[in-house]
Amino acid sequence: MIDHTIDIQQLSFIKVVQYVCHYLKWANYLFFVLFLLTVFVGLFINSKIWLFFPVYLVGVVLSLSIHEYMHLLVIKKISNNRYVRIQVNWFTFEIVPLKPIKGLLSIVVACSGPLLCTLISITLLLLRSYIMPTSISLLLLAVCYGFHIISFFPISGDGAMIVKGITDLMKGGEIK
Amino acid sequence: MTNAMVQMYFRKERFKDNLIQKVYDRIEGYNAPPLWAIVALIVLAALAIVVVTAASIWCMRRGYRFFGVDWKRGNAGQVGVGCLR
DSSP: EEEEEEEGOOOOOHHHHHHHHHHHHHHHHHHHHHHHHHHHHHHHHOOOOGGGHHHHHHIIIHHHHHHHHHHHHHHHHHSSOOOEEEEESOOEEEEEEESSHHHHHHHHHHHHHHHHHHHHHHHHHHHHTOOOOOOOHHHHHHHHHHGGGGGTTSSSSSHHHHHHHHHHHHHHSOOO | HHHHHHHHHHHHEEEEEEEEHHHHHHHTTTHHHHHHHHHHHHHHHHHHHHHHHHHHHHHHTTTBBBTTTTTTTTTTOOOOOSSOO
């Protein structure tokens, strides 16, 4: 379990990938079961089974890293936070800005990560439909990225932050 | 009796073959979703997000505390961004 405060300038993409790998070490049971199910389906239809390993790596690790790194990038660009608190345990991967971000800015920060992953997923789906319609790896990749749409719902940290941002705006009188 | 059982067996096998062929076709992409299906999926997901978020705010205004966000002191405390909570 990781729970520490870190300077936002020191956080590179590689560092985020390391955190995600640490997170997957704890949360890997769920991902591993999903992976086994996928492999089972792959064996059933006798397709190129080795392709699932890069798809798993690119789809899960890279998508989570891009998601979290986008949050960090936007926090770095639009807020005056110098330090963020990073919490990683078996279920949670959470980035908490130390200085509170309010209103519209918090909505932008929360939307940045899942929005990019969802856009990548849509691009992959369109790519599959029109350029490589029989590629099963591309479909799996699109599904992996598409799962990030769950982050928009308030059960996840991002969704809760969007709700908080809207609440701030409504209470501030900007939205009635 | 034996003939009926044989017919039943053939029907079962045909059903299984059809099912496997459908799964195979679907996964291999011979029935790749058209553009309207992808757009419909995105629109449905966006609608679901808007409805769930609006319902959450509606509940909060009626006094429910929600994942660390409170209507009365909504600005207090910072919610972290992340994949799961």
